[in-house]
Amino acid sequence: MKKVSISLIAGILLGIIVTALFFDYETPWTTYTYSGTDSLSEPTITKAIDIDFLFYMTIFSLVGAILVYLVWTYAENKRHEKFLAEYHKGKESRRNQ
Incomplete structure (x- = not known):
């Protein structure tokens, strides 16, 4: 159980690091959308989860x-x-004496 839980924790950490490094991760929670046709319109800020980041x-x-x-x-x-090989080697050397 210990091995499984530590493997999962290490896997999650590795997954986050690899995804952040290799997929040019930026904040997934904020998206700016311009609804106007001119460049002076105010952006609409949308809070959303980056599904691609979560999938990868x-x-x-x-x-x-x-x-x-x-x-x-x-x-x-x-x-x-290795332990068993050393154990059997020591056992054989005791028999030969």
């Missing part, structure tokens, strides 16, 4: 979480394999 962040977060989980699992398995 979600995709990169999921991919990042899966990658963190897989790398973590691989590192744990290698550590266990």
Whole structure:
């Protein structure tokens, strides 16, 4: 459970960072719309969520979480394999004495 939750947190952070860096992220909450035909008209400010940013962040977060989980699992398995190899090597050397 600890591995899954830390992987999700790391994936979300990676997703936000990657999306902000590679997709030229700007504030998604404010959109200025000019309704008049001349350049002197006042803009209408609309508060909206940037759906593209949320979509890409979600995709990169999921991919990042899966990658963190897989790398973590691989590192744990290698550590266990190394421990078992050293254990069996020590066990064999004790038998030979």
